[in-house]
Amino acid sequence: MMEENIFLKNRKTMNLADYMKAQENGRENLGAELPVAVYRLLEYSIREELASRFGKEKQIEIFRSAGFRAGTYFAEKYLDSSLELSEFTAQLQKRLEEFKIGVLRIEKFDEETGKMVLTVSEDADCSGLPLLGETVCNYDEGFLAGILTSYTGKPYNATEVNCWATGDRVCRFRADIDE
Numbered sequence: 001m002m003e004e005n006i007f008l009k010n011r012k013t014m015n016l017a018d019y020m021k022a023q024e025n026g027r028e029n030l031g032a033e034l035p036v037a038v039y040r041l042l043e044y045s046i047r048e049e050l051a052s053r054f055g056k057e058k059q060i061e062i063f064r065s066a067g068f069r070a071g072t073y074f075a076e077k078y079l080d081s082s083l084e085l086s087e088f089t090a091q092l093q094k095r096l097e098e099f100k101i102g103v104l105r106i107e108k109f110d111e112e113t114g115k116m117v118l119t120v121s122e123d124a125d126c127s128g129l130p131l132l133g134e135t136v137c138n139y140d141e142g143f144l145a146g147i148l149t150s151y152t153g154k155p156y157n158a159t160e161v162n163c164w165a166t167g168d169r170v171c172r173f174r175a176d177i178d179e
């Protein structure tokens, strides 16, 4: 029989917020930043692995829902949901730049329906990609939907309609409340 490790006995189940907290003071010398190359290496290797195991449709679904978790966490941790919309979006723009995720613009917002068109330039996920004939920022779709859902309390989804990978120079997302 294997001996029990007393240090593991009462270990808690870590969730996303716990893992995020753990990284805050972990790297005395190397610090908190990483090159975009490392981010993309992680993103696109996982993408390939998921697509080859489960097919492309499932891979997209997983990226979207993982992005949604991240967006929900991001909104709760780094954004003030009590702000009114224009202040909230200004804060969101600022945070996305601080974290070097991308440069956000709100192109359109319909107060009545909640429909929104947002663009992200210099997006961390796809900037510089060649024309592939399809959008690739499914993680960002979920990320933005998570943020908007968390802020409004309404079930938002977001769909990328333009991307570097469709020959554009910005990523453009339509965000909509799910009925």
Ligand SMILES: [Zn+2]
Pocket: 123, 126, 135, 136, 137, 160, 162, 163, 164, 165, 170, 171
């Ligand atoms: Zn894109």
